[in-house]
Amino acid sequence: MPGTNLTREEAQQRAQLLAVESYEIELDLSGAQEGGTYRSVTTVRFDVTAENGTESFIDLVAPAVHEVTLNGDSLDPAEVFADSRIALPGLLRGRNILRVVADCAYTNTGEGLHRFVDPVDDQAYLYTQFEVPDARRVFASFEQPDLKATFQFTVRAPEGWTVISNSPTPEPQDNVWVFEPTPRISTYITALIVGPYHSVHSVYEKDGQSVPLGIYCRPSLAEYLDSDAIFEVTRQGFEWFQEKFDYAYPFEKYDQLFVPEFNAGAMENAGAVTIRDQYVFRSKVTDAAYEVRAETILHELAHMWFGDLVTMEWWNDLWLNESFATYTSIACQAAHPESRWPHSWTTFANSMKTWAYRQDQLPSTHPIMAEINDLDDVLVNFDGITYAKGASVLKQLVAYVGEDEFFRGVQAYFKAHAFGNTRLSDLLGALEETSGRDLKSWSKAWLETAGINVLRPRIETGSDGVVTSFAIHQEAPALPAGAKGEPTLRPHRIAVGLYDLDEASGKLVRRERIELDVDGELTAVPQLVGQRRPAVILLNDDDLSYAKVRLDEQSLAFVTEHLGDFESSLPRALCWASAWDMTRDAELAARDYLSLVLSGIGKESDIGVVQSLQRQVKLAIDLYADPAAREALLARWTDATLAHLRAAAPGSDHQLAWARAFAATARTPEQLDVLDALLDGSQTIEGLAVDTELRWAFVQRLAAVGRFDEAEIAGEYERDRTAAGERHATTARAARPTAEAKAEAWASVVDSDKLPNAVQEAVIGGFVQTDQREVLAPYAERYFEVVKDIWDSRSHEMAQQIAVGLYPTVQVSQETLDRTDAWLTSAEPTAALRRLVSESRAGVERALRAQRADAAAGQ
Secondary structure, rough: OOOOOOHHHHHHHHHHHHEEEEEEEEEOOOOOOOOOOOEEEEEEEEEEEOOOOOOEEEEOOEEEEEEEEOEEEEOOOOEEOOEEEEEEEOOOEEEEEEEEEEEEEOEEOOEEEEEEEOOOOOOOOEEEEEOOOOOOOOOOEEEOOOOOOEEEEEOOOOOOEEEEEOOOOOOOOOOOOOOOOOOOEEHHHOOEEEEEEEEEEEEEEEOOOEEEEEEOOOOOHHHHHHHHHHHHHHHHHHHHHHHOOOOOOOOOOOOEEEOOOOOOOOEEEOOEEEEEEHOOOOOOOOHHHHHHHHHHHHHHHHOEEEOOOOOOOOHHHHHHHHHHHHHHHHHHHHHHOOOOOOHHHHHHHHHHHHHHHOOOOOOOOOOOOOOEEEEEHHHHOOOHHHHHHHHHHHHHHHHHHHHEEEEEEHHHHHHHHHHOEEOOOHHHHHHHHHOOOOOOHHHHHHHOOOOOOOEEEEEEOOOEEEEEEEEEEOOOOOOOOOOOOOOOOOOEEEEEEEEEEEEOOEEEEEEEEEEEEOOOOOEEOOOHOEOEEEEEEEEOOOOOOOOOOOOOHHHHHHHHHHHHHHEEEHHHHHHHHHHHHHHHOOOHHHHHHHHHHHHHHHHHHHHHHHHHHHHHHHHHHHHOHHHHHHHHHHHHHHHHHHHHHHHHHOOOHHHHHHHHHHHHHOOOOHHHHHHHHHHHHOOOOOOOOOOOOHHHHHHHHHHHHOOHHHHHHHHHHHHHHHHHHHHHHHHHHHOOOHHHHHHHHEEEEEEEOHHHHHHHHHHHHHHOOOHHHHHHHHHHHHHHHHHHHHHHHHHHHHHHHHHHOOOOOOOOHHHHHHHHHHHHHHHHOOOHHHHHHHHHHHHHHHHHHHHHHHHHOOO
16 A cells, blocks of 8 residues: 655645644554554644635555544545545634544555564564654554644553653553653654563763663564663764754653664654664674664764754755764764764765765756655655765865854754754755855755766976976766756865875875865866975865865876875775776776775775775676676686685684675685585684674575575574574575576565565565576566556555666666666656666666776777
């Protein structure tokens, strides 16, 4: 039951008509262990501004509606309830009271009230996920962010279970939990988490403030829950955010709940944040994984102010919610004196910015402040522009107005709009007040236009090596075909770093930093004129702005030899990112990118950068390399991964990263023998713990090359009879290189809608193997035969997994492009599905271009 697509115009009309006061919601979840449906009773009190007789509607997705009572009058559900709306005729001016009694359904898609049964204890675990429009799957609601209200939940649960919501958890009476009403919040950040969860409790105390803290997970994960580390990051966030925002944490308690089969990283429910339980690490992971988890924790905590306390009026400002949370979470990691990750801006440049640059070069690129006409628009807009480009531009805004001025504006914004709704202009107005800067033209250039700028150095030197002229050339490349808008030159606040090789240490050291405004096509930099030319000139040093950066010819040649020698991690990450971007743009051949990585990765100390480079090299060879050269390049890379694995410091993060990189690409009989031997213990590598997760990485590769079949996979699952083990085994089965295995995997996803979201994702992850193009070839045509029907019949999350995951990405050919174009012309897909398929098509088109460039380089 996907539900009717609410439009922005409808939401505006409803907001003008209604002011919602309160919800009282009663849920009978006593049968949750068995599943099926549950009774939902909603009482809503709301005021109407128009005269008597006005009509409106409330949202509800439910298998059955039994009673609808409006102002004491019983309405026939068969007459007023259709699809996902209950019509409300004959409203009264002033106060109205609505009561709706319905049967609502548990889901296995991660939307609404998700139900999961843990194979370890056979107990059911529930949690809600309501963003964007899924509170209506659990109770009748006016499902839009600007109709805030108070919410009072009463929940009946099975004996021995726990119920957690936005308000503090009460003592149950006869298994009934009656919560106090929340402050005024939006429907999408209400939450219920129900089940026999394990919990650990603490408190944040400072200067007389006392906030109860809780961490929850399933009992089967309790032994792995490092609650002290999670509480430590949380407390750092409380300290930093409350100081920067000058506004006390706005809710009564703060729980973090690690829940199963979660579609996203986490969700900012007010005072009850849900987080994917893969962040409870069952096996050894690198420090990069802990850093990502910490950023997620801080991101959701920042949302308590930006998003929950002050909420966007409509979803076109979703970017501001997500970008602000991303920017401030990373700023906290970088600036808090006790943070483990002061290098977090390196990680941001290396991962988030790369995501943003990729997204901004797709035909679906859009302004940061996107045009969101309806719910379908926003559901596909949780993308690299909404999160990563937006956060990059906020970082640029901070550089533009000054950090102190930025946070003073934010403080005024929170005080002025607490528990209300805002538009972008409200924040920019506050920042104009504190900074004295006119942000209207800045906003128009940065937030209301699409596309990316390229900055290139223009340098001339005399015969003596002294710089005679230096300028920065800004380009605004044409937008991708199909994208809306015009190329735009923007104002950039950037730093220029001048680097030389220190003979004593062998490190590339910054000798000078020049910060300036770049505006227009050409910006002169007179500060460098008359100086000896440095070895490397790095534009956008410190990564202040959002732009693709190129090196001049001399700097590029030097960096090619010395990229791993930068003293600091951030300039290294910027150069790595530039090289990767050039590879994607077919300016650097895939084989040359491989050579560059192999020459410098051994000197790269930042483990997050190392792991990104490993993924990017594999992707470059699989998709961007000349097919005729691919096997030789893969052999070269795989030999290097094994050599690095054997040479890495025992027990180090680098050793684990190289073990995983080797497992992802092992191919010769001798290399596969190594995986086999590490699995059965007949061979060991000092310090390498072949633990549960690493074992599965080995098993999945051995299955993908045909060495392991059902017997070996089932045997490994017997060692790990958990939900994670089930997913891993599912992936391994789907990865097998036989026609029978592919048919079975395809049927389980496409011909049936019974798989839970996480298991479906695991099947798709195993099904698509880049070195199985031949056996996957028949499914390219089958994809186009089924994708529209799937989109029309499945929930959004499930349909998007299939539409993106099963697109024939590995079939890099003109034939794939032509077949996609024919489908786009004939199938008449919805705008959201058209966008997803067009994005996938763009990936194939880019790969085809890069393959031709690589072939030319090899001639």
